Amino acid sequence: MPHPPVQVHRVFELVEPIAAVTFSEVPNEAFLALGMRNYWDGYFAGRAAPLGAAPAEVVHAVFYNFADGEVARHIPWVWGKVTPQEAIRVRERGSTAALRQRIGDLAESPGLARAADLAIRAAVSAPTAGRALYAGLRTLDVPEEPVAKLWHAATLLREHRGDGHNAVLLAHGVGGTEAHVLLALALGMRAEEFGRVHHLPRQQLAAVVDGLRGRGLVDADGGFTDAGRQLRERIEALTDELAAPAYQVLSTAELEELIAALEPIAAAAGEA
Numbered sequence: 001m002p003h004p005p006v007q008v009h010r011v012f013e014l015v016e017p018i019a020a021v022t023f024s025e026v027p028n029e030a031f032l033a034l035g036m037r038n039y040w041d042g043y044f045a046g047r048a049a050p051l052g053a054a055p056a057e058v059v060h061a062v063f064y065n066f067a068d069g070e071v072a073r074h075i076p077w078v079w080g081k082v083t084p085q086e087a088i089r090v091r092e093r094g095s096t097a098a099l100r101q102r103i104g105d106l107a108e109s110p111g112l113a114r115a116a117d118l119a120i121r122a123a124v125s126a127p128t129a130g131r132a133l134y135a136g137l138r139t140l141d142v143p144e145e146p147v148a149k150l151w152h153a154a155t156l157l158r159e160h161r162g163d164g165h166n167a168v169l170l171a172h173g174v175g176g177t178e179a180h181v182l183l184a185l186a187l188g189m190r191a192e193e194f195g196r197v198h199h200l201p202r203q204q205l206a207a208v209v210d211g212l213r214g215r216g217l218v219d220a221d222g223g224f225t226d227a228g229r230q231l232r233e234r235i236e237a238l239t240d241e242l243a244a245p246a247y248q249v250l251s252t253a254e255l256e257e258l259i260a261a262l263e264p265i266a267a268a269a270g271e272a
Contacts, residue, residue: 017270027094050136065176164242
């Protein structure tokens with residue numbers, strides 16, 4: 001029997017802050033030390049590295065949610081400074097160090113080691129079909145050290161879900177920038193206040209919002225319509241449904257144990 005959607009979504013909520021340490025200061029400083037010009041050089045080098053030295057067009061397609069031209073400002077320039085193999089190593093070392101720094105004594109706890117073992121079982125069991133970034137990550141060696149293993153598992157599960165999320169967005173005719181606008185509204189923010197799109201030219205962002213308004217998803221004040229809110233909820237539900245196969249390898253008791261073990265780690269990882 002499939003696990004309840006609420007549990008699948010709960011695991012996502014818990015692995016997200018663990019995986020997201022990748023985008024924090026410690027890994028960023030490691031990439032800057034290699035000659036990256038700014039945060040986004042390191043972001044694209046590290047996250048795209050499992051795809052190999054892929055051109056900007058491929059990275060843009062796989063990542064899905066960046067505005068036109070944003071990837072090309074960094075790819076392939078970064079591959080002249082660092083190889084994908086080196087970027088993978090730097091990202092893992094920096095992310096593991098950042099996670100260890102955030103969670104403190106939990107790094108040495110039996111609960112973390114158990115969470116890492118359960119999470120990696122799920123993370124390497126999911127289907128790869130149609131999931132390019134997840135498939136690339138699956139080719140990497142699994143770290144043996146528990147903190148590194150847990151970060152690696154969280155990253156696999158995050159990107160597995162993310163690949164499925166992109167497929168759902170595409171099936172519903174929601175583009176990458178549009179997806180960020182809908183997320184901003186779900187968080188109670190206006191599009192121009194949201195970090196991932198607020199830097200876009202005002203006219204460009206206004207055109208995206210106007211397009212959503214024309215589809216009946218955004219109202220005259222720039223907020224959700226009922227149809228927009230329902231679409232957002234449907235996309236999230238289908239994303240969880242596509243993410244669920246990763247956890248079928250775990251029994252009900254093991255999934256509950258994983259959730260319980262992840263909760264204090266995720267809370268500590270997310271505090272910063």
